[in-house]
Amino acid sequence: MTLRAASTAAADRARIRAGEHTGPTSGLAPGLAQANLVILPADESLDFPRFCVRNPKPCPLLEVTDTGSAHPDCVAADADLRTDLPRYRVFRDGRLVDEPTDIAQFWRSDLVAFLLGCSFTFEWALAAAGLPIAHQAQGVNVPMYVTNRRCISAGRFDGPLVVSMRPFAPDVISHVVDISARFPAMHGAPVHIGDPEEIGIDDLAAPDFGDAVVVGADEVPVFWACGVTPQAVAIQARPSLAIFHAPGHMFITDRHHDDFDTGESHDHP
Known part of the structure; x- marks a missing residue:
């Protein structure tokens, strides 16, 4: 990761945090990877990493935060997952209750955030x-x-x-x-x-x-x-609280796309 790349990511996250960008993030921070977001209460999230391991195509797990922490130390340590996405979706018991531009009012000390790879x-x-x-x-x-x-x-x-x-x-x-x-x-x-x-x-x-x-x-x-899969799954799982990115409104990391390039091709599906 170059200093310039980190600065671009931080600048775009700052614009989002300030409410200057509330739309989809495709095209923002060129060259930098973006991520899907899933936030769950710790005592209701124990099976979610297992779900990701069993379903790596839709849920490629990049990072799991410490309980109560909104800071993804591995992919963007200075970021705040409560404010740095343009729009969120908040579910209670499987029902959509809000689509805010920040989730500070919903944040609790028992929440765990999961970041998943993004097709951008x-x-x-x-x-x-x-x-x-x-x-x-x-x-x-x-x-x-x-x-x-x-x-x-x-x-x-x-x-x-x-x-x-x-x-x-x-x-x-x-x-x-x-x-x-x-x-x-x-x-x-x-x-x-x-x-x-x-x-x-x-x-x-x-x-x-x-x-x-x-x-x-x-x-x-x-x-x-697609990383929206956990949203469809959460509707059926009905956790007491679940917070996601709004589709297409991703989290911008400090990691370059090249960091995730294995160089390996694949057979036709």
């Missing part, structure tokens, strides 16, 4: 390879869908896989697979390519989270496991 990292790699990202080109949030695939349960945590979708021309899909597979800590290779109905998606124009994108007549939808 492989999007950076795809863009660097000259492969355009549809939602960026169209100026919208990435579309996300609840599928008919089930995650592997761990205690109370059980539920459906959520995927994000990006369309590509058929002749570049193998390249897309190889590039994204180099980042297993950021969801890795796609989990499905082609017919959305095979994974329980009836209408690409009606995503469960994010915004619809236009899929060209010469393009194929490509689906990746």
